[in-house]
Amino acid sequence: MATLAARLRSFTAGDLFYSFRRSRTTVLATTVLALMMLGALLAPLVAPHDPFDIASLSLLDSELPPAWMEGSNPAYWLGTDTQARDVFSSILYGLRISLFVGAASVLLAAVLGVFLGLVGGYFGGLLDAVIMRVADVLLSFPAILVALLINGVLRGILPAGQQESAALIVLVLSIGLTNWVQYARTVRGSTLVERQREYVQAARTIGVGSLRIMRAHILPNVLGPVLVIATINLGMAVLTEATLSFLGVGMPATMPSLGTLIRVGNEYLFSGIWWVVIFPSATLAILVLAVNLLGDWLRDALNPKLR
Amino acid sequence: MTRTMSLAARRPAGTAPLLEVSDLRKHFALPRPFLNRVLQAEQHQLVRAVDGIDFTIERGKTLSLVGESGCGKSTVAKLVMGLIGTTSGRIVFDGVDLSHAPAGAPAKLRRRMQMIFQDPYASLNPRWRVRDIIAEPLQTYRLCASRAEETREVDRLLEFVGLNAKDGDKFPHEFSGGQRQRISIARAISTKPDFLVCDEPTSALDVSVQAQILNLMREMQRELGLTYLFISHDLAVVNFMADWIGVMYLGRLVELAPAETVFASPQHPYTRLLLDTIPDLTMARRGREPVAGEVPNPIDPPPGCHFHPRCPFAESRCRSEPPQLRETVLGASTACHAVEEGRLPPAVASGFAGGAIPTDGAHLLGKIAPPDQQLVG
DSSP, rough: OOOHHHHHHHTTTTTTHHHHHHHHHHHHHHHHHHHHHHHHTHHHHOOOSTTOOOGGGGGGGOOOOOOOOOOOOTSSTTTOOOOOBBHHHHHHHHHHHHHHHHHHHHHHHHHHHHHHHHHHHHHHHHHHHHHHHHHHHTTTHHHHHEEEEEEEHHHHHGGGGGGTTTHHHHHHHHHHHHHHHHHHHHHHHHHHHHHHHHHHHHHHTOOOOOIIIIIIIHHHHHHHHHHHHHHHHHHHHHHHHHHHHHHTTTSSSSSHHHHHHHHHHHHGGGGOOOOHHHHHHHHHHHHHHHHHHHHHHHHHHHHHGGG | OHHHHHHHHSSSSTOSEEEEEEEEEEEEOOOHHHHHHHHOOOOEEEEEEEEEEEEEETTTTTTEEEEESSSSSHHHHHHHHHHHHOOOEEETTTEOTTTTTTTSSSHHHHTEEEEEOOOTTSSOOSSSSHHHHHHHHHTTTTTSSSHHHHHHHHHHHHHTTTTOOOGGSOOOGGOOOHHHHHHHHHHHHHHHHHHEEESSSSTSOOHHHHHHHHHHHHHHHHHHHHHHEEEOHHHHHHHHHOOOOEEEETOOOOOEHHHHHHHHHOOOOOHHHHHTSSOOGGGGSSSSOOOOOOOOOSSSSSSSSTTTGGGGTTHHHHHHSSOOOOEOOOOEEEOHHHHHHTOOOOOOOOOTTTOOOOSHHHHHHHHHOOOOGGTTO
């Protein structure tokens, strides 16, 4: 406990926290992001309605406008959709899925990319060449195409009845398997530098095994840039998920993410029910903006040349 | 190969040298891109970083390899430690051939040979605490039975190299260059080695700290009976440390001799040139030959004796036939046609060496610190 308090003290006294406090944009972005994450995490507790509880829905409440407009019901703050589902609650639940897919796929991509980059950079030779050529091939296509391809293949493998329930895992896999390249390249580059440093040679002369050298010596020294990429990529992953869902190959309408909400709402845009699509879209835009602002700050704050 | 055998056979057991290196070679390939090879008919290029060198180091003695940058001396250090593989030749440590053994294997022998690196800022992992850095060899070779014993041993090592046991909990960046080199030394001697490869251990330090580190290393040699392969380009440092000196030029040994012989009567023209570059007060009256020329490109070294373009005594034989290392005077060996044919003028005893070789490092310390501060980190 004492060490935890001491660590917290040394963190709040440190350069990183100082730079954080100084940047109002970053503080605001972090606050917004924290609120969104909290809302998503606690959606079942904070959402005023359960949009998936069909018994509680009444078609009489459908297509209600937001609370400040005429003919609205104050119980539905951001209005309701054609199925009488509360838009605000839908957004909270959608945010939950979007953020989960984003975080899980970033985690998958980072773990995979860091591992492959570390192994390729440390051992070099044929292994390195194979990993990097695969990476080059992946990079030569737009990420969304690769994600669509992996998505299609994974769905093809699954039995017909399983597709909807496995949509979440399929999405995480297809986005994660697309995005590892950036991590692998960054980590490989740093590993090539670090493995020539004398502390690695010292470990080798001591007789430390390759795996331990990679894990204990090189990994901690190459993780800095990975943190920055992961933060910026979180925004990208959420967007990719939204795009896939918008194209109809992501989350099903029964378990909507922000992208699904936008796709479904989009169909009613011209019939005047604009709130069904605008509010999820705005949420997505604000979320990605906040994540990117945080990532930009982190990149600059961790770059010793910009201090 | 037979040569190593016969060398070993001539000596009675027990006095066999600790390290024997024979005909050691390391060639690095410089691959050219595929298209350049096809379209411009470029060949793969070869750098002969180490091109056939032989030496032995007796137990408890120090052999120093000297030479300009790029002469291959650090490559020899890495070859001996197994950090890079040999192209050919033999490295025999205590009777066992290690020329194809990677770093750290076989553990039983590699435990007995450790290395001190040149750059104390790069040789310690910046994310590790000093205690963990020094304990790593202890853990790798399982030298301590318990955690408590390991802690005691690390404390003892820290104090042995002139640091405080409390320093173990700090990070490397909290120390000065000299203190970091002490940490590096503590790590190297933690496995109780017999043999240390020191790759320019003081060249990154300022002069006052150099003397402290060198004194520590001499003290270690006396107390622990260590054998050193000491690599340096600084002849003042070499003069203080070495029993034997090997002078390298472009991957070859040009002179291998007892230290006092090298300083008293240097044979090879390159050795003389190196000694002439040492600034010394007593040399002020002597006309000094400025160092002529530069080290040639190692990708395409001159034929014959590599040194001939810079050598004032070069003849046509030197341009065509590489000289062999041959015994000359006082147990010294020189690879030079001119020395062999006796057409060199007798060596001018340089002021640096002329009978007044300081043997206690006083010439280093005298300039910079009173002797009683030698070991204060």
